[in-house]
Amino acid sequence: MLEINKIRQDFPILNRQVNGKPLVYFDNAATSQTPQQVIDVIVDYYSNYNANIHRGVHTLSQEATDKYEAARKTIQNHFNAKYAYEIILTSGTTHSINLIASGFASLLNEKDELLVSALEHHSNIVPWQMLCEKTGATLKVIPMTNEGELDMQAYTNLLSKSTKLVFVNHISNALGTINPIETIIEKAHQVGAAVLIDGAQACPHIKPDVQALDVDFYVTSAHKMCGPTGVGMLYGKEEWLKKLPPYQGGGEMIDQVTFEKTTYAGLPHKFEAGTPNICGGIAFGAAIDYMNTIDFNNIANYEHKLLEYGTKRLLEIEGLKIYGTSKNKTSVISFNLDGIHPYDVGTLLDKMGIAVRTGHHCTQPIMDFYKIPGTVRASFAFYNTKEEIDALVTAVKKAKMMLS
Template sequence: MKFDINKIRSQFPILHQQVNGKPLVYFDNAATSQKPQVVIDAEVKYYNEINANIHRGVHHLSQVATDAYEESRIKIQKHINAKNSFEVLFTSGTTFGINLVANGFGQILKAGDEVIVSHLEHHSNIVPWQFACERSGATLKVIPMLQDGSLDMEAYQNLLTKNTKIVAVNHISNALGVVNPVKFIIEKAHQVGAAVLIDGAQATPHLKPDVQDLDCDFYVFSGHKIGGPTGTGILYGKEVWLNKLPPYQGGGEMIKEVTFEKTTYACLPHKFEAGTPNIAGGIVLGVAIDYLNEVGFDNIAAYEQELLDYGMQQLSKLEGIEFYGTTAEKASVISFNFKGIHPYDVGAIIDKLGIAVRTGHHCAQPIMNYFDIPGTIRASFAFYNTKEEIDAMIEALKKAQMMLQ
C-alpha cells in the first residue's frame, strides 16, 4: 500500500469525532491503539456468520470457526517468523503471557537461582517475577538504568552468573519509548545458559519482531495495541521451553486424558489453552496483523519517525519543558513534564481542548522514582496521527501552561 495518510485516517472511524467541541487528537496509542474499520467489520462478521465453539464440534459452524482460528495462528506464526505454529499461543494479552511463563518458572526455580528484570519494566513484567521468586526462593536482580533512559549494559553483564535462569526485559519501554538492545541482551543471557522473555507489547505496533533472528525463548504482545481487539494477545515460546513448563490452567482442551487418578496433558499449543478462548478475538487479531502488513511496517516506521522528530522539535520550543528517555533509539513516544507543574493538571486541561495524552506513572513506578517525579505527560504517536495534530497539542499545552503557572 502506498502510504496515504488521508486514506489511512478515513479507515479509523473513531478519529472523526469531537471532544468538548474540539476535534479529537488521540495521542494515547501506547495505552491502546484505535481500530480500523476492517477489524471492526471482522468482529461483527464472526458473530453474524461463524459463532461456534472450536476444536470440539463435528458440525459445520464449529469446523468453520476452528479453521479460521487456526489460520489466524498461522498468520501470526509467519508474522513473527516462529518456526512452528504450535509455538504460538493465544492469550488474553501481554500480562497473561508473562504470568503464564513466570508461573511455570516459579515451579521449577529453586533457592539460589536468579531472575533478572530491568529498571525499565512495566509492572506486568516485575510483579509476576516477584511472585515466582517468593514461591521458589530465587533472587530477583535488576538491570539499572542510566540518566538518558537506556539500560546499563556493563552492569547487566556483571549481573549474569551461572545461577541466572531467566532474563525478562521489554523490547521498547512503554513509559519512555526507549528501544532496548534486546538481541545483545539475549546473546549474553544465553552464554550463561539463561532463558530470555521479551515483552513486545510496545514494540509490535512499530516493527515486525523476528523471533528466530532474535533467538529469544519467549516473546509476548497484546492485540489491542496493534489495532486488534482487547482481551487478545500472543505468547511465543520455543518448543523446548513450552514442553518444559507445566500448564498454567486446568480445564477443557488442555488435556489428553482425564481420570480421577491422573491427568495427562495435550500436545502444544493446547496444553496452555484451557477452556473456550476469545475465538472472535483470535480470528480478528489475524485481520489486524494483515492490515498492518498491508500498510507496511517500513512505511509505519518511517512516518512515525517523522512524527517523533517533529514532535520533539516543536515541544523543545516550549519554556520549562523537561524530557525523559532521550536515547537515540526511540519509538514514537515522548515523555515530558513542565517544571513546577503536576502532569495530571496539564492532562486534565488539554483534554478539555480535545487532546488525549496519558499522565501518571504509566505502570512503571520504578522509572518515576529514579527521576524523583510523580509521573510524566506521555504523547504516543501512531501511523494515523498527523503533524497538524501535534500543532494542536502544542497550542493546548501553551494554554495549560498559562493557566497553571
C-alpha cells in the same frame, strides 16, 4: 510513503469530537485504535459463524475453528515462529508473562537468580517478584541511565551461571527507549539463561523475527496493534513449552481425564484451557494483516518523523522537560511542565480534545528514578499527523498559561 488521509479514513473514531473539538488521539501506547477492516471481521464472526471451536462437528464450529487456526498461522508467519504450535493465544501480555512465571516455579530454587530491567512495566515485574517469593530465587535489577537507557556494562556484570531467566521489554512504554535485545539475548544465552521479551510496545512499530532474535519467549497484545482488547500472544520455543507445566486446568488442555489421573494435550492446547476469545483471536490475525498492508518499514519511517517533529516542537515550550532521550527510541514523548502536576496538564488537554496519558504509566520505578510523580505521555501512531502535533503544542502552551 504513507497516504495518511486515506489511512485515517479506515479509523471511524478519528472522525469524532471530544468536548466540541476534533479528537487528537495520542494515547496509542496504551491502546491503538481499530480500523474498519478489523471491526468488520468482528461483526462478521458474531453475525455469521459464532460457535465454539475444536470440538464441534457442525458447520459453524468447523468454520470458527478454521478461522481461529488460520489466525494463529498468520501470527506465526508475522513473527516468523518455526511452528504454529509455538504460538499460544492468551488474553494479553500480562497473561502471557504470568503463564511463563507460573511454569518456572517448578524449575527454580533459592540458589537461582532472575534479572529484570529498570525500564519494565509492572506486568513484567510483579509476576517475577511473586515467583521469587515462591521459590526463594533472587531478583536482580539491570540499572538505567539518566537518558533512559539500560546500563549494559552493569548487565554484563550481573550475569552469572546462577542466572536462569532474563526479562526485558523490547521498547519502554514510558520512555520509548528501544532496548538492545539482540545483545541482551546473546549474553544471557552465554551463561545458559532463558530470555523473555515483552514486545507489547514494540509490535505496533516494528516486525520482530523471533527466530533471528533466538529469543526463548516473546509476548505481546493485540490491542496495541490495531486489534481488539482481551487477546494476545505468547511465543515460546518448542523445547521450553514442552518443559513447562500447564498454567491452568480445564477443558481443551487435556488428553485423557479420569478421577485417578489426567494427561495433557500437546502444544498449543496444553496452555489454552477453556473457551478462548475466539473472535479476538480471529480479529488479531486480521489486525496483523491490516498493518502488513501498510508495511512496517513505512510505519517506522513515518513515526520517526513524527517523533522528531514532536520533540522539536515541544522543546520550544519554555520549562518543558522530556524524559527518555535515548538516540534509539520510538514515537513516545514523556514530558512535564516545570512546577505543574502532569494530571492537571492532561485534564486540560482533554478539555481541548487531546487524549494523552498521565501518571506513572505502570512504571513506578522509572518515576522514582527521576524523582517525579509521573509524566504526560504523548504516543504517536502511523495515523497521526504533524497538524495534530501542532494542536498538542498549542494546547500545552494554553495549559501552561492557565496553570502557572
